[in-house]
Amino acid sequence: MKTSSPIVNRLKKNLKARKSIINKNKLTAYRLYEKDIPEYPYIIDIYNEFALIYEKGKKINYQNEHESQIRMQHQEDIILALQEVMHIEKKNIIFKERKRQKGKEQYKKLQKKSDNIVISENSIKYYINLYDYLDTGLFLDHRPLRQIIKEIAKNKNILNLFAYTGSLSVAAAIGGAKSVTTIDMSKTYLDWAQDNFQLNSLSSSNYHFIQADILNYINQLSHKFDIIILDPPSFSNSKRMEKSFNVQDDHPILIQKLMNHLGPNGILYFSNNFRKFKLDPKIIEDYQVQDMSLATIPKDFRDLKIHYCYKITHK
Structure with missing residues (x-):
């Protein structure tokens, strides 16, 4: 079912604005959303049929039920918006929390999924990894x-x-x-x-x-x-x-x-x-x-x- 929530409308607007960049540079990886709406302090990067999402707002107090519910609702809104606007399957929508890393942590794996995918940019191909590290490569x-x-x-x-x-x-x-x-x-x-x-x-x-x-x-x-x-x-x-x-x-x-x-x-x-x-x-x-x-x-x-x-x- 189609919705008209602020995040849906913003993703539609952003996608339209990026069409020329995507086509000109032959991109399958790009930034779709970057804290455009204060209530949704997230970054959304698209990699082929995947969406990688970083939370950039203030630290959530999970013991505060109200804060936790708002965060969960926002994430659900984003998932639904990506499904509607980008036709991305829920299993391909990945949330990560960005934090400063030091020393050996810069090279530390978050998971051990080892699933590399290939994206293209200006006719050049690159391997990226959406799961194992904080950054994709x-x-x-x-x-x-x-x-x-x-x-x-x-x-x-x-x-x-x-x-x-x-x-x-x-x-x-x-x-x-x-x-x-x-x-x-x-x-x-x-x-x-x-x-x-x-x-x-x-x-x-x-x-x-x-x-x-x-x-x-x-x-x-x-x-x-x-x-x-x-x-x-x-x-x-x-x-x-x-x-x-x-x-x-x-x-x-x-x-x-x-x-x-x-x-x-x-x-x-x-x-x-x-x-x-x-x-x-x-x-x-x-x-x-x-x-x-x-x-x-x-x-x-x-x-x-x-x-x-x-x-x-x-x-």
Whole structure:
């Protein structure tokens, strides 16, 4: 039975507004809803025939019957709305609670379902996992940056640090990069990155996958790159690193070291998602810096602080 609840109407409106983006970029993964209605503080991401929902409101007191009932009603409203507007089966609607993760928790499994599905974006395919981790394996907000990298990668030597599942590396390889070096601390994510390469029929001795403490790896670099991608976590105290990492405090020295390994006409793309981030004035003083934050946030996202992104070159 069709309804006219606020969430149904909003999903219909949002879907209509996103049609051109979906078609232009050949998307099967996108953000449908992002806390548009204050009473429904959720994020809804669509992945093929699945909907992944994150609760972003205040913490619910489950011992408070009234609060608990409201939450349950809202979730039921969302399920019904997704069934009506998106024709998604209830079994394919997944709720997750987002919270800050530290250290080893960043790599910890939530479940052990191990069901990967394939989504497409700008004719590139990626494996995602909707169940086993808090994140799916693909940061949807980096879609514009992936397209930028794809468009400028031809015949370039590219280094991707804190590469996660290697989506930016895949985009570079698809774009015709001469070489792509993908670095992450997690073997799980590096294996995932290699699977993404294989999924797109990418095979070359010039594609390198290295598990390393990135901070140590940078100190051992001996050659230069045309493009460096730096997308570190906001904070990490992982045992895989010799010391804890804080992007606000540590980004100046990290960028300075990497600029020593950037070719004369090279580009360093530096991105992070620390909401209170401020770029160190010394970086602006020493290098040519272009703030690309707004230009790299997809049109299906409402949160204009989902990430910061800078294009850094030699003066």
